[in-house]
Amino acid sequence: EIVMTQSPATLSVSPGERATLSCRASQSVSSNLAWYQQKPGQAPRLLIYGASTRATGIPGRFSGSGSGTEFTLTISSLQSEDFAVYYCQQYNKWPPENTFGQGTKLEIK
Amino acid sequence: QVQLVESGGGVVQPGRSLRLSCAASGFVFSSYGIHWVRQAPGKGLEWVAVISYDGSNRYSADFVKGRLTISRDNSRNTAYLQMNRLRPEDTAVYYCAKDQTIFGALIPGNWGQGTLVTVSS
Numbered sequence: 001e002i003v004m005t006q007s008p009a010t011l012s013v014s015p016g017e018r019a020t021l022s023c024r025a026s027q028s029v030s031s032n033l034a035w036y037q038q039k040p041g042q043a044p045r046l047l048i049y050g051a052s053t054r055a056t057g058i059p060g061r062f063s064g065s066g067s068g069t070e071f072t073l074t075i076s077s078l079q080s081e082d083f084a085v086y087y088c089q090q091y092n093k094w095p096p097e098n099t100f101g102q103g104t105k106l107e108i109k
Numbered sequence: 110q111v112q113l114v115e116s117g118g119g120v121v122q123p124g125r126s127l128r129l130s131c132a133a134s135g136f137v138f139s140s141y142g143i144h145w146v147r148q149a150p151g152k153g154l155e156w157v158a159v160i161s162y163d164g165s166n167r168y169s170a171d172f173v174k175g176r177l178t179i180s181r182d183n184s185r186n187t188a189y190l191q192m193n194r195l196r197p198e199d200t201a202v203y204y205c206a207k208d209q210t211i212f213g214a215l216i217p218g219n220w221g222q223g224t225l226v227t228v229s230s
Contacts, residue, residue, distance in 0.1 A: 043220040091215035095168035100154045
């Protein structure tokens with residue numbers, strides 16, 4: 001069983017600044033890692049898959065990096081609409097069970 | 110554009126059954142795997158089940174195995190989640206999601222808005 005651990009649980013950042021969110025896998029998942037954004041009352045939205053490929057329509061300020069067990073989601077210049085909860089998900093093998101991290105809440109400082 | 114609409118949620122007593130539906134449009138439904146992911150109130154995302162594009166492969170998480178069954182009808186562009194012997198801990202918003210890649214069944218891509226299931230006496 002692969003366990004995904006996100007840090008920090010809450011991140012406080014000012015608009016316009018950079019945010020860096022981390023996700024660690026308990027064993028290697030290669031580059032089979034996705035990031036999702038969820039705003040209150042809304043469904044999650046896929047941001048990144050393949051560790052670094054932006055999904056359709058995702059702004060360039062969102063970038064993903066990493067491989068193996070350590071991954072990072074970077075938001076280069078925070079906009080007001082970026083404050084949300086972010087989840088990582090591993091999909092290294094089928095079936096994709098126990099896939100999501102516990103989430104990082106990105107809040108306005 | 111891609112649209113997924115869940116329905117069938119509601120309040121149900123423990124031990125009873127419920128069937129959720131996920132109606133899809135805006136893409137070739139028969140070419141994509143479908144996931145169900147749930148979120149208990151105030152909690153994180155929990156993957157529940159997945160079915161391949163043609164229905165030949167399906168899998169449910171251990172915590173629901175034997176109680177929740179995923180299926181699909183490609184002629185109706187609809188996926189289903191049959192939920193039996195419901196427990197209070199099954200209370201959650203249930204989302205369906207289309208896989209990100211054609212013929213894939215690993216990455217929930219486009220998500221519906223979810224349907225709330227409340228299990229309570």
